[in-house]
Amino acid sequence: MIRLFGVSKGYPSRGPVLRRLDLHVARGEYLIICGASGAGKTTLMRIVTAAERPDAGQVMVAGRNLAKLKRSAIPYLRRNIGVIFQDFKLLGGSTVTENVALPLRICGIHGRTLRDRVEEVLELVGLEDKPFARCEELSGGEQQRVALARALASEPVILLADEPTGNLDPEATAQVLGLLDLARDRGLTVVLATHDPQVIGAGQADRVLEMTEGKLETRALRSGVWLERPEEPDTRGEREMSLIL
Amino acid sequence: MFTFGYHVKRALVGVRSRPWAQVLTLGSVALAMVLVGSVLLIAQNLSRLTDDWGSGATVAVDLAEAVPPADVARIRQALKETPGVRRVTWVSPAQAKSRLLRGLGPDARLVAEVDESFLPASFEVVLGGDRSTVLAAQRRMTRMAKVVPGVESVRTVETWFHRLGRLVTGIRMAGLGLGLLVLFACGYIIMSTVRLRFVDRRQELQIMRLMGATERFIRTPFLMEGALLGLVGAALATGMLYGLFLLLGSRIHSLFGTSVSVSKLGFLPLSQVAYGLGVGALCGLLGSWFATRSGADA
Numbered sequence: 001m002i003r004l005f006g007v008s009k010g011y012p013s014r015g016p017v018l019r020r021l022d023l024h025v026a027r028g029e030y031l032i033i034c035g036a037s038g039a040g041k042t043t044l045m046r047i048v049t050a051a052e053r054p055d056a057g058q059v060m061v062a063g064r065n066l067a068k069l070k071r072s073a074i075p076y077l078r079r080n081i082g083v084i085f086q087d088f089k090l091l092g093g094s095t096v097t098e099n100v101a102l103p104l105r106i107c108g109i110h111g112r113t114l115r116d117r118v119e120e121v122l123e124l125v126g127l128e129d130k131p132f133a134r135c136e137e138l139s140g141g142e143q144q145r146v147a148l149a150r151a152l153a154s155e156p157v158i159l160l161a162d163e164p165t166g167n168l169d170p171e172a173t174a175q176v177l178g179l180l181d182l183a184r185d186r187g188l189t190v191v192l193a194t195h196d197p198q199v200i201g202a203g204q205a206d207r208v209l210e211m212t213e214g215k216l217e218t219r220a221l222r223s224g225v226w227l228e229r230p231e232e233p234d235t236r237g238e239r240e241m242s243l244i245l
Numbered sequence: 246m247f248t249f250g251y252h253v254k255r256a257l258v259g260v261r262s263r264p265w266a267q268v269l270t271l272g273s274v275a276l277a278m279v280l281v282g283s284v285l286l287i288a289q290n291l292s293r294l295t296d297d298w299g300s301g302a303t304v305a306v307d308l309a310e311a312v313p314p315a316d317v318a319r320i321r322q323a324l325k326e327t328p329g330v331r332r333v334t335w336v337s338p339a340q341a342k343s344r345l346l347r348g349l350g351p352d353a354r355l356v357a358e359v360d361e362s363f364l365p366a367s368f369e370v371v372l373g374g375d376r377s378t379v380l381a382a383q384r385r386m387t388r389m390a391k392v393v394p395g396v397e398s399v400r401t402v403e404t405w406f407h408r409l410g411r412l413v414t415g416i417r418m419a420g421l422g423l424g425l426l427v428l429f430a431c432g433y434i435i436m437s438t439v440r441l442r443f444v445d446r447r448q449e450l451q452i453m454r455l456m457g458a459t460e461r462f463i464r465t466p467f468l469m470e471g472a473l474l475g476l477v478g479a480a481l482a483t484g485m486l487y488g489l490f491l492l493l494g495s496r497i498h499s500l501f502g503t504s505v506s507v508s509k510l511g512f513l514p515l516s517q518v519a520y521g522l523g524v525g526a527l528c529g530l531l532g533s534w535f536a537t538r539s540g541a542d543a
Contacts, residue, residue: 049455075454075457077457078456079457083456092449102453103456105248105251106462107457110248110251150456154456154457
C-alpha cells in the first residue's frame, strides 16, 4: 500500500532528515513508527501525503508513483488517505458534524448519504450524542475522536496518525488507540507515528519501526514483542524498486 | 448544485467574519462607483438637454435680392418638405427691420434711417425632433445656400450643437477613463479584503487540501465572496447615486426655474443600472481571483 525506495529529504536549516529510506507497508497492516522528536516521522508522513517531495528516491502510495503524479491529481490521491494530528486540526467555530462532513463534501457527497455517513462514523467513535457540539467545547480526547471520525468519514484505505495521543491523558489515549485497532480490523492500512512508549506497548501493531538518524530499524514484530537487537535491514524495497523502475 | 449551496454558505460566513473590514470595503467600492456613476449621469442628462434645446431651434434662410416669387414659393416648399422642420415663416425686409429695431431698444435710432431694402428677405424655420434629425435638417439647409438659386445664406446653430456634442462626448470619455481607473481600484480593494480572509483561513485551507480538496473547491467560496462584495458595493452606489440625483434635481429646479426643464432630467436607465451591477460583480470576481490565484501563499 505504501512503498518508499531510497527516499532522502533534508532542509537547509536542519540538514538531512531522511537518508535513503526504504519502507514497505502492506495492505491492512498496522505499523508504528517511533522515534524522538525531530527524528523525521512527520516529514515521512508529509511525503506520503504528497505535501512534500523527497529530494531523492521514489514513493508509491495506493499504487501510484508520486513523482509521476500531476499536481492536479494530488487531491484525488489524498482522498484515499485519512490523517489525524497531535493538535487535532479541527475547524474552529464549527460543530462536530460540520467537521466530519467536510471530507464528504470535498468528495461531492451530499444530502441523505452525507447525513447517514456522518451518523455512522460518529457512532463508531462514540460521539453520536454530540453532533452539534462546538469542537472548542469538547475535551481533548473527544476532539481527537472527532478528528478520527473526520479522517474515516470518506472511507480512506490508509490512515496516518501523527502523534495522535501527544495531547491526551491515559484514558483518552487508550480510547484513541482502541479506535485505531478498530480501523485496522476494518481493513485500513494504519501508520502511527509516536515517541510515546505507552502507545508503542499498548497498540495492536503488526510491526514497530524506530526512526533514528533518518533511517528505519525494526524494533518489534508485534507490539510488546521486542527484538534483542535490530533486525537485518529491510531490503525488500530495493528489490521491488528494481522490478518497478 | 448541492456543492454550490455549500459554497454560497461558506461565502456568506466569510462576509460576516470581519464585519468592519467588509463595511469599509463596501463603503470604498460604493463611493468609487458613485463617482463614475455621477459622471455618466451628468453626461446622459447633458445629452438629453442638448436634444431638448435642438428641438425648437430656429434657422434663418436669407434670400438673395429680387428673387422671383415663383422661386420664393419653391424655396418655401423645399424647406417645408425637409424632415425635422416644424414651421416655416416668411420674414419680409420690413418685418426684419422692425425686429432689428425692437432688438436694439434705445439704440434703434442709429439705424432708424436705414432703408429696409438693405435687409434681406428671409424664411424663419423652426426645427423639431431629436438631436440627430435637427442636425440633419440644419446640414441640408446649409447645403441649400450653395445649390439652390435665390438662397443667399443660412444661419444655423449647428456650431453650438457641435460644441455641446463634443462636450458630452468628452464627459463620456472622461467617465470611461475614470471608470476604468475606479474599476481597477475597486478590484484592488476587494482583492486585499479577500486576500486577508484567505490568509486568515490558511490553516483551515491546509486541512482541506490534506483531505483532498481541489483548488477549485477551496477558491470557489472566495470568488463568490468577492463577486458578492462587488455586487453589493455597486447596488449601494446605485442607491446613493439615486439619492443624490433626487436631492440635486430639486436644487437645479429651484436654481434655474423653468429655464432648465427638470422633467427632462432623468436617472440612469435600468439597462445601465443592471450593467453597472454586473460590472461590480465582475470586478469583485476578478479581484478575488487574483487574491486566491494558484501559488497564493495560503
